Amino acid sequence: MKPQITAHSFAGVHNKDLRASGSRIIQGATWRKQRVVLVIPADYPRIDEVHEVVRRIGGHLVEALRLAKESGSPRAANVVMVGAASVYLPLAVAAFEAAVTQAFAAKGERVIGINLAAFRAGRTILTPASS
8 A cells, every 4th residue: 555645633643553653744734724734654755756756757846835825825826736737728718717716706806816816827837938
Protein backbone atom coordinates (compact mmCIF):
# COMPACT_ATOMS: atom_id res chain seq x y z
CA MET A 1 0.00 0.00 0.00
CA LYS A 2 1.33 3.44 -0.92
CA PRO A 3 1.83 5.95 1.87
CA GLN A 4 -0.97 8.48 2.04
CA ILE A 5 -1.28 11.91 3.55
CA THR A 6 -4.33 12.08 5.77
CA ALA A 7 -6.14 14.96 7.44
CA HIS A 8 -7.39 14.74 11.00
CA SER A 9 -9.09 17.01 13.45
CA PHE A 10 -6.59 18.53 15.84
CA ALA A 11 -7.94 16.34 18.64
CA GLY A 12 -7.09 13.20 16.64
CA VAL A 13 -3.36 13.95 16.83
CA HIS A 14 -3.32 12.94 20.47
CA ASN A 15 -3.75 9.32 19.41
CA LYS A 16 -0.62 7.45 20.64
CA ASP A 17 -0.43 5.17 17.58
CA LEU A 18 -0.46 8.16 15.27
CA ARG A 19 2.32 9.94 17.15
CA ALA A 20 4.41 6.76 17.53
CA SER A 21 4.31 5.92 13.81
CA GLY A 22 7.15 8.30 12.93
CA SER A 23 4.80 10.38 10.84
CA ARG A 24 5.27 14.10 10.45
CA ILE A 25 2.35 16.05 11.81
CA ILE A 26 1.73 19.49 10.34
CA GLN A 27 -0.87 21.85 11.69
CA GLY A 28 -3.02 22.94 8.81
CA ALA A 29 -5.72 25.49 8.39
CA THR A 30 -9.21 25.63 9.76
CA TRP A 31 -11.78 23.62 7.86
CA ARG A 32 -15.45 23.72 8.75
CA LYS A 33 -14.57 25.61 11.92
CA GLN A 34 -12.23 22.87 13.15
CA ARG A 35 -8.47 22.95 13.40
CA VAL A 36 -7.07 20.40 10.98
CA VAL A 37 -3.67 18.75 10.84
CA LEU A 38 -2.03 16.77 8.08
CA VAL A 39 -0.33 13.51 8.93
CA ILE A 40 2.46 12.67 6.53
CA PRO A 41 3.77 9.09 6.82
CA ALA A 42 7.46 8.70 7.63
CA ASP A 43 8.09 7.02 4.26
CA TYR A 44 6.33 9.70 2.20
CA PRO A 45 8.75 11.54 -0.14
CA ARG A 46 10.05 14.96 0.88
CA ILE A 47 8.43 17.89 -0.92
CA ASP A 48 11.64 18.81 -2.75
CA GLU A 49 11.76 15.24 -4.13
CA VAL A 50 8.17 15.53 -5.31
CA HIS A 51 8.93 18.88 -6.97
CA GLU A 52 11.93 17.37 -8.75
CA VAL A 53 9.83 14.55 -10.20
CA VAL A 54 7.15 17.01 -11.32
CA ARG A 55 9.79 19.11 -13.11
CA ARG A 56 11.44 16.05 -14.65
CA ILE A 57 8.21 14.80 -16.22
CA GLY A 58 7.40 18.26 -17.59
CA GLY A 59 4.78 19.18 -15.04
CA HIS A 60 4.16 22.59 -13.56
CA LEU A 61 4.41 23.86 -10.02
CA VAL A 62 1.86 26.59 -9.37
CA GLU A 63 2.22 28.74 -6.28
CA ALA A 64 -1.55 28.90 -5.87
CA LEU A 65 -1.57 30.31 -2.36
CA ARG A 66 0.83 33.13 -3.24
CA LEU A 67 -1.10 34.00 -6.40
CA ALA A 68 -4.40 33.88 -4.51
CA LYS A 69 -3.09 36.23 -1.83
CA GLU A 70 -1.85 38.60 -4.53
CA SER A 71 -5.32 38.42 -6.11
CA GLY A 72 -6.93 39.47 -2.86
CA SER A 73 -7.66 36.36 -0.78
CA PRO A 74 -5.87 33.11 0.08
CA ARG A 75 -9.27 31.42 -0.14
CA ALA A 76 -9.09 31.82 -3.94
CA ALA A 77 -6.21 29.32 -4.29
CA ASN A 78 -8.54 26.74 -5.82
CA VAL A 79 -9.62 29.25 -8.47
CA VAL A 80 -5.95 29.91 -9.28
CA MET A 81 -5.63 26.18 -9.99
CA VAL A 82 -8.74 26.24 -12.18
CA GLY A 83 -7.10 29.05 -14.15
CA ALA A 84 -3.90 27.06 -14.53
CA ALA A 85 -5.81 23.96 -15.64
CA SER A 86 -7.91 26.00 -18.07
CA VAL A 87 -4.89 26.39 -20.35
CA TYR A 88 -5.25 22.68 -21.17
CA LEU A 89 -9.04 22.50 -21.41
CA PRO A 90 -11.07 23.02 -24.60
CA LEU A 91 -13.31 25.76 -23.19
CA ALA A 92 -13.25 29.46 -23.97
CA VAL A 93 -11.82 31.78 -21.33
CA ALA A 94 -15.12 33.65 -21.39
CA ALA A 95 -16.94 30.45 -20.33
CA PHE A 96 -14.66 30.02 -17.33
CA GLU A 97 -15.00 33.68 -16.36
CA ALA A 98 -18.80 33.47 -16.65
CA ALA A 99 -18.78 30.38 -14.42
CA VAL A 100 -16.62 32.13 -11.81
CA THR A 101 -18.90 35.17 -11.92
CA GLN A 102 -21.99 33.01 -11.48
CA ALA A 103 -20.44 30.89 -8.71
CA PHE A 104 -19.62 33.96 -6.61
CA ALA A 105 -22.53 36.22 -7.59
CA ALA A 106 -24.22 35.95 -4.21
CA LYS A 107 -21.04 37.12 -2.47
CA GLY A 108 -20.89 40.42 -4.33
CA GLU A 109 -18.69 42.26 -6.80
CA ARG A 110 -15.61 42.35 -4.55
CA VAL A 111 -15.49 38.56 -4.20
CA ILE A 112 -16.22 38.11 -7.91
CA GLY A 113 -13.32 40.44 -8.71
CA ILE A 114 -10.93 38.57 -6.41
CA ASN A 115 -11.83 35.24 -7.97
CA LEU A 116 -11.61 36.52 -11.53
CA ALA A 117 -8.16 37.93 -10.70
CA ALA A 118 -7.20 34.55 -9.20
CA PHE A 119 -8.43 32.70 -12.29
CA ARG A 120 -6.47 35.03 -14.56
CA ALA A 121 -3.34 34.74 -12.42
CA GLY A 122 -3.45 30.94 -12.64
CA ARG A 123 -4.05 31.05 -16.36
CA THR A 124 -1.27 33.57 -16.94
CA ILE A 125 1.30 31.53 -15.05
CA LEU A 126 0.96 28.68 -17.59
CA THR A 127 0.25 30.66 -20.75
CA PRO A 128 3.31 31.21 -22.95
CA ALA A 129 4.24 34.88 -23.32
CA SER A 130 3.61 34.74 -27.07
CA SER A 131 -0.06 33.77 -26.61
